[in-house]
Amino acid sequence: MEIIFKDPWVKIMNLFKYAKGGHEEIEAVFQVSRGYTVISENDNFIVAYLEEPTIKFSKQLVSTMFPRQLSAVKQFYTGSGVVNATLKFYYLEKDARTRHLLNELKEVSQRFNFNLYVEPVERRDYHEVGEEILNAVKSTGLEGNKANIIVGGIFGPAIREPYFFEKVKALSIINRTPTHLININKLNDIVRECKEGLKQCGSYRTYVLNNIVQLYAKAGGIPWIPGERDLLRKSAVIGIATASMKRSNKEEYIIGAAFSIAYFGEEIRSYITASIYDRSELDEEIIKSKGIYVPRENVNNLISKITEMYSKWGVNQYIIFQSPIVHYEELKGLNEINDVLRKKGIQSRWILVHVKNRGFSKRIYDANTLDWGPYRGMCILDKDYISTFGKRGIVKTILASTGWIKIKRGNKEYEEQLYKATPRPLELEIYVDDAKIYKEPAKLAIYISRLVLLLGKLDWEAYTNWPKEPFVIKYARRLAKVIASIDEETRKALLNTLTSSVALRFIM
Numbered sequence: 394m395e396i397i398f399k400d401p402w403v404k405i406m407n408l409f410k411y412a413k414g415g416h417e418e419i420e421a422v423f424q425v426s427r428g429y430t431v432i433s434e435n436d437n438f439i440v441a442y443l444e445e446p447t448i449k450f451s452k453q454l455v456s457t458m459f460p461r462q463l464s465a466v467k468q469f470y471t472g473s474g475v476v477n478a479t480l481k482f483y484y485l486e487k488d489a490r491t492r493h494l495l496n497e498l499k500e501v502s503q504r505f506n507f508n509l510y511v512e513p514v515e516r517r518d519y520h521e522v523g524e525e526i527l528n529a530v531k532s533t534g535l536e537g538n539k540a541n542i543i544v545g546g547i548f549g550p551a552i553r554e555p556y557f558f559e560k561v562k563a564l565s566i567i568n569r570t571p572t573h574l575i576n577i578n579k580l581n582d583i584v585r586e587c588k589e590g591l592k593q594c595g596s597y598r599t600y601v602l603n604n605i606v607q608l609y610a611k612a613g614g615i616p617w618i619p620g621e622r623d624l625l626r627k628s629a630v631i632g633i634a635t636a637s638m639k640r641s642n643k644e645e646y647i648i649g650a651a652f653s654i655a656y657f658g659e660e661i662r663s664y665i666t667a668s669i670y671d672r673s674e675l676d677e678e679i680i681k682s683k684g685i686y687v688p689r690e691n692v693n694n695l696i697s698k699i700t701e702m703y704s705k706w707g708v709n710q711y712i713i714f715q716s717p718i719v720h721y722e723e724l725k726g727l728n729e730i731n732d733v734l735r736k737k738g739i740q741s742r743w744i745l746v747h748v749k750n751r752g753f754s755k756r757i758y759d760a761n762t763l764d765w766g767p768y769r770g771m772c773i774l775d776k777d778y779i780s781t782f783g784k785r786g787i788v789k790t791i792l793a794s795t796g797w798i799k800i801k802r803g804n805k806e807y808e809e810q811l812y813k814a815t816p817r818p819l820e821l822e823i824y825v826d827d828a829k830i831y832k833e834p835a836k837l838a839i840y841i842s843r844l845v846l847l848l849g850k851l852d853w854e855a856y857t858n859w860p861k862e863p864f865v866i867k868y869a870r871r872l873a874k875v876i877a878s879i880d881e882e883t884r885k886a887l888l889n890t891l892t893s894s895v896a897l898r899f900i901m
Contacts, residue, residue: 416465419445419457420799420806422768429772429839436776441839443770445798446847447620455620458800460856463602471615472506478612479510480573481533483525483546486515490584491547491575493591497601498608507609519551527554530564530572543611545573547580556878562871563879563887566665566899571611573604599857610853611898615661617851624840624847625655629703631696632865633715635685636873644672648687649873650695651865651897653851654703661851663865663897664702665872667888668695683718689726696730696743702894704739711743712844714863716870719747719824731826742826746841748862749820755791757818762797762808766816769796772842773818779834786828790838792819794845794861811859819845819861854901872900 422442433440445457450470459466480498484491495511502509516522526546533542544565548557558574565572580600587594606616619625631652638645648670653663668691672680679686700711713727727743734741757767771793778788795812823841831837848863860867876884 416456417458417462417800417802420801421445422770422799428843438776439774439779439835441772441774442768443772443839443843443846445770446624446843446850448617448850449620450617460606460617460850461859463606463856464598467504468506469609469614469616470618475506475508476609476612476614477508477510478541478543478608479512480543480545480608481512481514481529482573483514483516483522483529485519485522485547486517488515488547490580491577494575494580494601494604497591498604501601502605502608505605505609507605507612507614509605509608509612519547519549520553522546523548523552523554523557526561526572526574527564530561530568530570533570534568541612543571543573543608545575547577548574549577559875559878560880560883562875562900563883566895567883567886567890569895569899571898571901573608573611575604603856606856607854607901611901613898616853616856618661619655619847619851621847622655624844627708628710628712629654629699629708630844630848630863630865631699631711631713632863632867632869633687633695633713633717634866634870634873635687635717636870636877637685638877646670646672646685647873647876648691648695649869649871649876650699651868651872651900652699653865653897654706654708663868664894665868665891665897665900666695666698666894667872667876667891669876669888679720686718686720687715687723689722689729692723692726693730696727697733698894700730700734700739700741704734704741709739709741711741712841713743713745714748714845714848714866715746716748716750716862716866719745719822724824728826742830744826744837744841745824747822747824748845748866749822750862751817755818755820756815757791757793759797766810766812767793767796767818769793769798769811770846771796771818772839774835774838779838782831782834783828786825788823788834788838790821790823790842792821792842792845794819794849794859817861821845868897868900875900 428444429441431439431441447455447457448459449455450466482495495513499509499511516525529544533544554560561572583596583600587597591597609616629652634649636647648668651665653661655661670688670691674688731741757771758765759767773791775789782788795816797808797810799806799808821841823838825831845863849859852860852864876887
């Protein structure tokens, strides 16, 4: 399916005022009120343009463009108090590029009220580096937590340990020790690009800042929060992804779950957990026709654990984003959880969103851009689902979470692409527990779509490119892949650790 949009309003702008000091801000392509505006409608579709969600660093600094313009930020959200951490970092002896990077991290981090002490450890070859990293993560444990130690190191193809990255992250979770791995190939590629020298090289400065954001979050700090409290007020977002077991005699699947809450709109708390099931528990006909899904019992166990944690904080809405298909058993399991909570006097609602990122042929084109790519925030609503929402409780939308953006800096405006090759929109299939509560399904789809845009910006591991999917799906998928890839002994220890929720920073 292809949707081509052309509208003379494309030149109407100036919704956002740029921040003082000439910082960049995203300009609205269309005048937007109350979060969105409908720009075109026919018998089949409603085309809307969404207001760009904001990011908050402080009461004074709320912006559409940050954190991409991090060079203009003087401190992180929790920067009023100094965050202290030690980065114990293993790398090859005489590796001048890595040594330079470590010095930059130490120096630049102080600008953000982040006291990062770097402890460099040189080793003769990659085999020693890999062994030292694994041993350090195992031995740091609780003592390291008290000292806020982050274990890091260089890794690349020369490290012979199979699934090295996954093994490190598994041990990070088991021992509650944050880890920070630098891919040597990526570092070398960036350095080679910087013909004018590292100090003047924009891509290298961005790389340094990206690492500092990650390290700050891994040290327990909060770099930034949502700028609009209503997008996550009394709501928890949950990501679910699956992976097939790589090193097992059984045909088993891992469910990774990441979940996050903007605690009263002022703090982000994020966690991970997991579950395991056998293929024999599933309907083979459904698998053949639609794909892998999540069994009801596993949904019950995972979501019950999460609701038990959050209900005491006044959370009454759970928005679940997942990459596996939605099966009626899963919906039934969620309703059973609601029934249990209501018997305890807890009123809760759930919204389940199947986020489809690949495997479909839908594209959005906009004839007003140079290459006909869409603007970020273009949203296409399917009117067939809106008209039947009261009976089915399902609504579908297509969202351009990448695309073109208009940027204003001072009095100048220009456009920038947030994608490479042909842009692929997301297809969002939204299910609710009770359709009668939602009088305007189009506004529900708009709300979920804006939330998806926001959750890309809240990925503290990738501040420059705003990933297409909600960050909770990304980390749920990473956790599932970690569990599916590691050896049996480590897997048992990890699954045992995840019987209680663990902070998300240990999988970053």
